[in-house]
Amino acid sequence: MAYLEQIGFLILLGISGWLIYKRVSFIKRNINMGQSYKPKGPSSERFKKMMLLAFGQKKMFDKPVAGIMHFLIYIGFVLINIEVLEIILDGIFGTHRLFAPVLGSFYSTLINFFEILALGVIVSCLIFLIRRNVLSIDRFHKSEMTAWPKLDANLILIIEIVLMFAILSMNANDQILQNAGAEHYTETGSLFISEMLIPLYNGMSVEMNLLLERFFWWIHIAGIFAFAVYVTYSKHLHIFMAFPNTYFSNLSAKGKIKNMDDVSNEVKIMLGMQQPEGDAPPPSSFGAKDVNQLSWKNLMDAYSCTECGRCTAECPANITGKKLSPRKIMMDTRDRMEDAGKHGLENGKFLLGDFIKEEEIMACTSCNACVEACPVSINPLEIILELRRYKVMEESKTPPEWTAMMTNIENNFAPWAFSPSDRFNWANELKSEN
Amino acid sequence: MPEEIKIPTMAELAAEGRNPEILFWVGCAGSFDDRYKKVTKAIIRILNKLDINFAVLGTEESCTGDPARRAGNEFLFQMQAMSNIQVLDGYGIKKIVTACPHCFNTLKNEYPDLGGNYEVLHHSQYLQTLIKDGKLKIAEGGKFKGQKITFHDSCYLGRANGVYEAPRAVIEALDADLVEMKRCKTKGLCCGAGGAQMFKDAEAGNKEINIERTEEALETGAEVIAAACPFCMTMMSDGVKNKEKEKTVKVLDLAELIDLN
Ligand code: SF4
Ligand code: SF4
Numbered sequence: 206m207a208y209l210e211q212i213g214f215l216i217l218l219g220i221s222g223w224l225i226y227k228r229v230s231f232i233k234r235n236i237n238m239g240q241s242y243k244p245k246g247p248s249s250e251r252f253k254k255m256m257l258l259a260f261g262q263k264k265m266f267d268k269p270v271a272g273i274m275h276f277l278i279y280i281g282f283v284l285i286n287i288e289v290l291e292i293i294l295d296g297i298f299g300t301h302r303l304f305a306p307v308l309g310s311f312y313s314t315l316i317n318f319f320e321i322l323a324l325g326v327i328v329s330c331l332i333f334l335i336r337r338n339v340l341s342i343d344r345f346h347k348s349e350m351t352a353w354p355k356l357d358a359n360l361i362l363i364i365e366i367v368l369m370f371a372i373l374s375m376n377a378n379d380q381i382l383q384n385a386g387a388e389h390y391t392e393t394g395s396l397f398i399s400e401m402l403i404p405l406y407n408g409m410s411v412e413m414n415l416l417l418e419r420f421f422w423w424i425h426i427a428g429i430f431a432f433a434v435y436v437t438y439s440k441h442l443h444i445f446m447a448f449p450n451t452y453f454s455n456l457s458a459k460g461k462i463k464n465m466d467d468v469s470n471e472v473k474i475m476l477g478m479q480q481p482e483g484d485a486p487p488p489s490s491f492g493a494k495d496v497n498q499l500s501w502k503n504l505m506d507a508y509s510c511t512e513c514g515r516c517t518a519e520c521p522a523n524i525t526g527k528k529l530s531p532r533k534i535m536m537d538t539r540d541r542m543e544d545a546g547k548h549g550l551e552n553g554k555f556l557l558g559d560f561i562k563e564e565e566i567m568a569c570t571s572c573n574a575c576v577e578a579c580p581v582s583i584n585p586l587e588i589i590l591e592l593r594r595y596k597v598m599e600e601s602k603t604p605p606e607w608t609a610m611m612t613n614i615e616n617n618f619a620p621w622a623f624s625p626s627d628r629f630n631w632a633n634e635l636k637s638e639n
Numbered sequence: 640m641p642e643e644i645k646i647p648t649m650a651e652l653a654a655e656g657r658n659p660e661i662l663f664w665v666g667c668a669g670s671f672d673d674r675y676k677k678v679t680k681a682i683i684r685i686l687n688k689l690d691i692n693f694a695v696l697g698t699e700e701s702c703t704g705d706p707a708r709r710a711g712n713e714f715l716f717q718m719q720a721m722s723n724i725q726v727l728d729g730y731g732i733k734k735i736v737t738a739c740p741h742c743f744n745t746l747k748n749e750y751p752d753l754g755g756n757y758e759v760l761h762h763s764q765y766l767q768t769l770i771k772d773g774k775l776k777i778a779e780g781g782k783f784k785g786q787k788i789t790f791h792d793s794c795y796l797g798r799a800n801g802v803y804e805a806p807r808a809v810i811e812a813l814d815a816d817l818v819e820m821k822r823c824k825t826k827g828l829c830c831g832a833g834g835a836q837m838f839k840d841a842e843a844g845n846k847e848i849n850i851e852r853t854e855e856a857l858e859t860g861a862e863v864i865a866a867a868c869p870f871c872m873t874m875m876s877d878g879v880k881n882k883e884k885e886k887t888v889k890v891l892d893l894a895e896l897i898d899l900n
Contacts, residue, residue: 457748458744458747458748458799458801459800460744460748460795460798460799460800461744461749461799462708462749464749465713465717468713468714468717469752469753471714472714472717472718472721476718476721476722478721492711519826521828521831521851521852522842522844522848524828524848524851525831525841525844525845525846525847525848525851526843526844526846527841527842527843527844528842528843529842564842564843568841568842569834570829570831570832570833570834570836570848571709571794571834572794572798572829572833572834573799574794574798574826574827574828574829576798577798577825577826590709590711593709593710593711594711594713595711596711597710597711597712598711598712598713598714603710603712604839604840606838606839606840607710607835607838607839610706610707610835610838610839611707611710611712611715614704614706614715615715615718618701618702619670619671619701619702620667620702620706620837620838621672623671625698625701626698627671628670628671628697628698629648629670629697629698631669631676631679631680632646632695632697634676635644635646635680635683635684636643636644636646638680639643639644
């Protein structure tokens with residue numbers, strides 16, 4: 206029987222590991238579709254930023270209530286995983302509470318601590334569920350947050366509650382079994398939170414408690430494996446991606462737009478500052494129409510997005526009812542990557558047009574509010590600008606007023622139709638006014 | 640008769656073999672827009688009053704290319720940038736002061752990639768330094784003492800470059816009562832003009848961005864909405880007009896506040 210359990214466990218572990226491996230390779234391949242990119246700023250500074258934002262969740266506390274609850278779930282998640290290590294080892298070796306004899310009384314302190322965290326996670330998840338579904342918080346109810354994204358957000362919270370409940374129920378049954386003096390059930394001392402669940406399972410036969418303890422053990426660990434696989438398909442991937450994503454984000458001033466070095470060479474030749482190099486091929490295309498023309502960091506951004514909508518809630522265009530939503534830009538980029546990864550880039554679809562519409566990118570004021578708001582250093586603006594570059598330089602499709610503005614700059618060296626010789630007229634006006 | 644105001648150009652100074660301490664980059668709005676020309680003039684009056692060794696480029700100045708780059712036309716931007724860099728380097732310019740956050744951002748952050756390296760200050764920073772150094776003295780009990788003033792953060796000054804304190808320091812130096820809007824500093828709401836939106840109609844929505852922002856500014860009960868950007872100036876002035884409040888609420892640039900005080 207114990208052998209069967211062990212074999213079952215190993216099979217489960219193997220399948221989960223394999224599924225995760227496949228999925229991670231797929232995501233890696235997708236991100237690698239992107240163009241080269243080098244983050245600006247020393248790595249020590251970027252490391253500091255990662256520690257503050259990803260590890261310390263600094264930006265989450267811009268909204269203190271959500272920040273504290275999110276932090277509880279986060280440390281709950283990280284620390285309870287220490288217990289998962291024990292559970293996995295127990296599963297492999299067919300042992301029960303492997304660490305208990307080694308750690309002695311500290312073990313019960315540790316488990317009690319985990320139980321408090323588990324309770325914290327349950328409470329936070331419940332509040333989050335209410336916030337999301339009952340309270341009318343605008344950013345959770347935008348047009349991009351229907352169907353799967355909405356379900357995804359709720360599923361995660363429900364799964365976490367189930368997992369935590371399983372762990373507490375497992376401990377409750379364990380305690381009943383300890384009191385009954387069942388074989389293998391090592392003394393853990395009182396576990397204060399799960400103790401409260403004992404009445405639920407008390408008064409049954411020892412066999413029933415044994416069955417229940419095993420049942421919740423399996424629910425918990427199988428749930429964790431399933432969750433680990435699920436995460437790779439979900440916005441929940443941010444729990445891992447937040448780290449590399451903040452580390453690789455730029456430290457240069459937010460107002461700086463990436464220079465197109467290809468264009469610099471052409472312009473230098475046009476201005477006679479540089480001789481054309483005999484056989485240098487002209488750049489193939491300007492800006493981005495599809496995901497493979499964005500940088501790999503833009504693509505990593507898309508896989509890091511938590512769909513929290515803090516960006517969209519700050520976006521002036523979105524606030525005033527325009528179609529643009531920076532969160533949707535990130536979700537569309539991810540959707541297109543998934544689509545291209547599965548069906549190939551050449552499946553007749555493009556990021557610009559099939560996913561993101563012209564109307565959306567044209568509404569952006571490049572105000573950087575979205576970039577500032579994002580808790581995991583995502584830059585939706587960069588993608589918007591690359592798509593605009595494609596529109597303007599490859600398709601020559603601009604709103605007529607922009608065409609006029611650009612013609613003015615070209616001919617009059619100002620965005621308005623004034624004669625360049627009148628540029629200094631203000632000086633004479635001032636002199637005569639004084 | 641007051642002393643005649645001096646507006647030396649780089650060409651004149653170069654002919655005399657002189658170098659200015661700062662180049663005042665006027666910008667297209669500062670040169671052509673009737674409203675923002677007043678800001679340019681206020682700055683020139685301040686520079687004259689303090690006897691600062693400055694110069695302007697006059698007709699040799701040209702659009703930095705900011706709106707072209709943000710609209711997606713990298714060619715036009717780089718053409719503008721490279722010819723401007725040729726002019727600036729030709730005169731050996733080291734330090735630039737400008738009253739336009741868009742020019743400021745482009746000159747400071749984007750020209751270095753194309754070989755143009757300068758120390759660039761926004762006029763709010765320059766004014767703050769002049770006040771701090773005691774060069775620019777603010778008359779006690781001036782016109783704006785105790786007046787409610789709110790400051791509208793320009794995106795290209797604030798979020799884009801992290802300049803939040805300098806403009807506020809200037810307002811506080813006037814002994815004014817600085818009141819903040821609900822959304823300010825890192826969370827400031829755009830006026831709606833950046834990213835080349837200034838030059839086209841907004842996409843369909845349910846409100847104009849500048850109206851949303853003006854409402855927020857009016858909610859503070861301020862008598863003056865202080866701005867530090869030509870585009871914000873236009874957007875906020877239009878907003879105040881739209882709300883028919885132009886009789887009671889003024890939109891003024893930081894330099895004008897100092898000049899009028
Ligand atoms: S930069 Fe563009 S997308 Fe981002 S908040 Fe501003 S207007 Fe919205
Ligand atoms: S881009 Fe950032 S702020 Fe916007 S939804 Fe994604 S994680 Fe949230």
